[in-house]
Structure formats: C-alpha cells, structure tokens
Amino acid sequence: MRSVLIVPTYNEAANIERFLTQVRTDAPNVEILVVDDNSPDQTAKIAETIAAKLGSIKVINRTGQRGYAAASRDAMHIAIESGYEVIATMDADFSHDPKVLTKLISLVNSDTALVIGSRYVPGGGVTNWPLFRRVLSKWGNLYTAFCLRLKIKDCTSGFRAYSATSLKNIDLANLTADGYAFLSEMAFVISRKKLGVIVESPIVYVDRAFGDSKMNTRIMRESMVLVTRWGLALRTGIGRKHLPR
Ligand SMILES: Nc1nc2c(ncn2[C@@H]2O[C@H](COP(=O)(O)OP(=O)(O)O)[C@@H](O)[C@H]2O)c(=O)[nH]1
Ligand SMILES: [Mg+2]
Structure with missing residues (x-):
C-alpha cells in the first residue's frame, strides 16, 4: 500500500538529518x-537539503500559528489529496524507533482505521523519562480513556498509522485541539464515528537525547479541559455540538 510518514517538527535541527536518514x-x-512551523533553528532548511539528497521527502514550511495539531491536520489533508493509502505519524526526536514503522503500517487493513504504537500494552514501555512525565502520561491516559469511553491504553502516543479511507470521513478542519490533545481527539472521533478498529501494537518509548521537548503547561491544560468537556458532553448532552465530527 502507498504509505507516507508525517513528521511534525519544531526546532529539531539536532535530530532531523539523522532521523530522515534512519527512516529511509x-x-x-x-x-x-516533514511539516515544520518555521522553526527558528532552520529545521526546514536542513530537511530540504537532506530531502534533495534522499528523494521522496517533501518539506512543508508553515508560517501561520504554530501547533502540533494544526501542522498534523494540514499534512493529513495533503496526504489524503495525494492519494496515499496509509498515513503514519512519528516524532522527529528518536522517541519513536524508525525500525517499528513498517510494522505499524503493515497492521493497517480494510478493517483497521488506526494502529497506535502503544507504551501501555504488554511488551511496550517507557525508558529514561523523568518521573513527572511518566506519571502525567500514565494518569493522563487512564483519565482520557475513562472520559471518552475508549478501550485504549495509550491515546496520547504520536507514533501511529491511519488508513486514509478512514481519515477521509473526518472533518479535519472542524477539530479543535491545538496541542497533543489532537491525538486523543483523533482516537475519539474514529471511535465515535465507527470508522474502523483501533489496534495497539507495543512500542518502547525513549526520551529524546537532543533538542528540547515542546510540552508545556498550556498544552497539558488544553488536554485536561478538552477531554473533560467531551466526557461531560457524552454523559450529559451539554455541549454536544462541540464533540468532534
Ligand atoms: N510542526 C510542529 N511540530 C511540533 C510542534 N510542537 C512539537 N512538534 C513536534 O512534535 C514532535 C513531538 O514533540 P516533543 O516536543 O518531542 O513532545 P514530547 O515528546 O511530548 O516531549 C516532535 O517531532 C516535535 O518537533 C509544533 O508546534 N509544530
Ligand atoms: Mg518528544
């Protein structure tokens, strides 16, 4: 199946060349x-240089408001329009092992809408993450699955493969998350619209060695607020019109 990997980047100059080479x-x-948000550290420029060398790599340089969600949605839109059948996503910082990418892609089929590289199923795990991030991720996932009534152990993993057929049924422009809440939002909308099975395949997540995380309190707060709001809408009907479609 024709597959594309979307890599959102912001200030990944220390990783991008080695990352693209490794994925290839x-x-x-x-x-x-590669969908970059005009990174001040010239990530897009470095990516373009390596793209010219390796081929089959396109670099999109966004200039509007930056954000993991908006960058991912723009890239998904382009990937759908370009006729890819499987659309994968991955971080550029080596937290996700490029060796596992083909396995996740291979698990997408006509029944499976989304394959999540999951830290919280048997065989998966997290290494060298600070205690705060571990607790935040684990409890964040338990809370998200409870609120959104999802039987998913890792809603917030960005290492994924989607079937393009399923993505075509989502109104991407109508989604509301700015940050990593986008990942829960996508799992939620796929489940709500019954677009196909969601499968989790184990991955071992490794904290980045180079560059800085862009996680911040605003992104954490957004995740909490949106998931809580959607959970309440599911149970009470209040704010139902704000549920993702
Ligand atoms: N285009 C774009 N990419 C982003 C943005 N924020 C984070 N990323 C990328 O998303 C991936 C995950 O971000 P990261 O900072 O490592 O988050 P963490 O792993 O949760 O600490 C990396 O490839 C980042 O470069 C953003 O605002 N725009
Ligand atoms: Mg990271």
Missing part, C-alpha cells in the same frame, strides 16, 4: 512529509 534506511518504501 529502515522503511525505504515510505515517503515522508
């Missing part, structure tokens, strides 16, 4: 769409 080695048939 480990998943040679997967085309790549």
Whole structure:
C-alpha cells in the first residue's frame, strides 16, 4: 500500500538529518512529509537539503500559528489529496524507533482505521523519562480513556498509522485541539464515528537525547479541559455540538 510518514517538527535541527536518514534506511518504501512551523533553528532548511539528497521527502514550511495539531491536520489533508493509502505519524526526536514503522503500517487493513504504537500494552514501555512525565502520561491516559469511553491504553502516543479511507470521513478542519490533545481527539472521533478498529501494537518509548521537548503547561491544560468537556458532553448532552465530527 502507498504509505507516507508525517513528521511534525519544531526546532529539531539536532535530530532531523539523522532521523530522515534512519527512516529511509529502515522503511525505504515510505515517503515522508516533514511539516515544520518555521522553526527558528532552520529545521526546514536542513530537511530540504537532506530531502534533495534522499528523494521522496517533501518539506512543508508553515508560517501561520504554530501547533502540533494544526501542522498534523494540514499534512493529513495533503496526504489524503495525494492519494496515499496509509498515513503514519512519528516524532522527529528518536522517541519513536524508525525500525517499528513498517510494522505499524503493515497492521493497517480494510478493517483497521488506526494502529497506535502503544507504551501501555504488554511488551511496550517507557525508558529514561523523568518521573513527572511518566506519571502525567500514565494518569493522563487512564483519565482520557475513562472520559471518552475508549478501550485504549495509550491515546496520547504520536507514533501511529491511519488508513486514509478512514481519515477521509473526518472533518479535519472542524477539530479543535491545538496541542497533543489532537491525538486523543483523533482516537475519539474514529471511535465515535465507527470508522474502523483501533489496534495497539507495543512500542518502547525513549526520551529524546537532543533538542528540547515542546510540552508545556498550556498544552497539558488544553488536554485536561478538552477531554473533560467531551466526557461531560457524552454523559450529559451539554455541549454536544462541540464533540468532534
Ligand atoms: N510542526 C510542529 N511540530 C511540533 C510542534 N510542537 C512539537 N512538534 C513536534 O512534535 C514532535 C513531538 O514533540 P516533543 O516536543 O518531542 O513532545 P514530547 O515528546 O511530548 O516531549 C516532535 O517531532 C516535535 O518537533 C509544533 O508546534 N509544530
Ligand atoms: Mg518528544
């Protein structure tokens, strides 16, 4: 199946060249769409240089308001329009192992809408993350699954493969998250619209060695607020019109 990997980047100059080279080695048939938010550290420029060398890599340089969600949605829109059948996503900081990419892609089929590289199923895990991030992620996931009534252990993993057929049924422009809440929002909308099975495949997440995390309190707060609001709408009907479609 024709597959593309979306890589949202912001200030990943220390990782991007090695990352793209590694993905090309480990998943040679997967085309790549880097979606950068005009990173001050010239990530897009570095990506363009390596793209010219490796081929089958497109770099989108966004200039509007930056955000993981908006960048991912723009890239998904482009990927759908370009006719890819599987659309994968991955972080550029080596937290996600490029060697696992082809496995996640291979699990997408006509029944499966989304394959999540999951830290919280048997065989999965997290190494060298500070205690605060571990607790936040684990409890955040338990809370998200409870609020959204999802039987998913890792709603917030950005290492994924979607079937394009399912994505076509989502009104991406209508989604509301700005930050990583986008990941829960996508799982939620796929489940609500019954677009297909959601499968979790174990991954071992490794904290980045280079560059800085863009996680901040605003992004954490957004996640809490949205998930709580959607959970209340599901149970009480209040704010139902704000549920993602
Ligand atoms: N385009 C874009 N990418 C982003 C943005 N924020 C984070 N990313 C990318 O999303 C991925 C995950 O972000 P990261 O900072 O590592 O988050 P963490 O792993 O949760 O600490 C990385 O590839 C980042 O460069 C953003 O605002 N715009
Ligand atoms: Mg990271």
